[in-house]
Amino acid sequence: MIVAGQSQSAYFLEEATNVSETHTLSVLVDNEPGVLARVIGLFSGRGYNIESLTVSEVEHEKHLSRITVVTTGTPQVILQIMHQLARLVPVHRVVNLTRMGEAIERELALVKVIGKGEHRVEALRLAQAFSARTVDATLESFVFEMTGTPADIDRFINLMTECGRVEVARTGLAALSRGAEIM
Structure with a gap:
């Protein structure tokens, strides 16, 4: 400064x-x-x-x-x-887009979690807190779908590690400028 x-x-x-x-x-x-x-x-x-x-x-x-x-x-x-x-x-x-100001940035992630007991309950609780959707569920695993900013997805993925996260797939960033400015 x-x-x-x-x-x-x-x-x-x-x-x-x-x-x-x-x-x-x-x-x-x-x-x-x-x-x-x-x-x-x-x-x-x-x-x-x-x-x-x-x-x-x-x-x-x-x-x-x-x-x-x-x-x-x-x-x-x-x-x-x-x-x-x-x-x-x-x-x-x-x-x-970074120079134009704050862009609207979103990414989609699929997160697979394998666990039983308390780990399953905690995974569901965290998914609900992050507004992640359950797109697949078995007696031993979940696959969650989450859309959000890359930072929010990073936090979700890191928290899911303790719940038995075994696999992640991410789409990459989609972004648009705010306001009336167009490409």
Whole structure:
């Protein structure tokens, strides 16, 4: 934080811009073979990590798909990724949802829990507290479906460890900007 009347050295400012941040990028692309491979190739070829990736056709008539990518890097790296994505031929638009403000972010998770007795009761109680749905139940196991923010899903998964969590499947992040701004 810079306070009026205090001077900061240029070294301090340079150091602050080298901090790695997590960003959610939304990329509107033509829905055609090889587009996803080209986008992923851009990340892998330059050593950028993809933390989450979600792809789906969003406009069937126009054959457009939306790719939502969560990645981490310094502000300069994120800007470089956006510029490189925008140069790919099938890409129509690249938006940094993180820079636009608080985006609406949701993810779906399936969590399998195996347990008996108190562990079963506790798993059901936690699922109810997190508004998770029971989508499969046997005498020895449950599969819960939960939709929410990645942080809420992380908390749910971690708590289910004590109840006998054995398996997890996650969809990846789906995100939209708030308000009237559109892609």
